[in-house]
Amino acid sequence: xxxxxxxxxxxxxxxxxxxxxxxIGLQLAPGGWVLVNELLAACKQHNxxxxxxxxxxxxxxxxxxxxxxxASRTRIRANQGHSVNVDLQLEPQIPPALLYHGTGHGAVxxxxxxxxxKMSRHHVHLSTDIATAKTxxxxxxxxxxxxxxxxxxxxxxxxxxxxxxxxxxxxSVPPKYLSVVE
Numbered sequence: 001x002x003x004x005x006x007x008x009x010x011x012x013x014x015x016x017x018x019x020x021x022x023x024i025g026l027q028l029a030p031g032g033w034v035l036v037n038e039l040l041a042a043c044k045q046h047n048x049x050x051x052x053x054x055x056x057x058x059x060x061x062x063x064x065x066x067x068x069x070x071a072s073r074t075r076i077r078a079n080q081g082h083s084v085n086v087d088l089q090l091e092p093q094i095p096p097a098l099l100y101h102g103t104g105h106g107a108v109x110x111x112x113x114x115x116x117x118k119m120s121r122h123h124v125h126l127s128t129d130i131a132t133a134k135t136x137x138x139x140x141x142x143x144x145x146x147x148x149x150x151x152x153x154x155x156x157x158x159x160x161x162x163x164x165x166x167x168x169x170x171x172s173v174p175p176k177y178l179s180v181v182e
Contacts, residue, residue: 001057009058012048013067017078031089032077036069039076065165080163083120090161090169095150099126099168100181102133104140108180111146116173123161123169126150130181145181153177 016024017034024042026034036055043050059067059076069076080088101116101124116124127133130145137143153173154160161169 001054005054006058006061009050009054010062010066012043012050013058014078014081016042017067017076018081019083021084028077028084028086029075030087032082032086033070033075034077036074036076068164079165080123080125080167080169082122086122088122088161088163090163092159093162095126095154095160095162095168095170096128097149097151099128099148099150100130100133101126101146101148101173101178102135102137102143103146104137105142105144106140108144111178112175115175115178116146116148118171123171124173126168126170126173128166128168146178147181148173149177149179 016026017028017032017039021028021034024046026038026042028034036052040050040052040055055076059069066078066081067076068079077088082088103111118124125136126148127136133145134143137145150160150168150170153170158170163169
């Protein structure tokens, strides 16, 4: 499959597995799961033909590993980034001492004042490395990277979760746990 088709499918799946499943008649089960056969039928019914082979390739090749199959490969879900109400059934975990968040230059003052907020998503997304945070921040222009003192937050009782694709999730990050990476 060419890259253009891969991206098109990934965007379509993101929209319908993270933000608007009802638009194509899907309902997310606990954990955010959808039966693969139901997804493929819904795509076809809404004039977005998608084969099981293409779906397998998108799950395997998506650069951000946004999607995963369950162990039986009969269900699929988006790993994180939902704006719809869904319990991903992730267990709290002890995070690495430092995590990172990338953003655009225009958001820095607000973040320094209010901290990181989940906004319309279920969680704030954090990465384990500066390079990933920089890539994420680049989507909004000149990137600014914040270091998150996750160890101190964990000690203070904040709950962290790690999605299937290694993105760390937390409800919010108050300003006192943030510092700009130079």
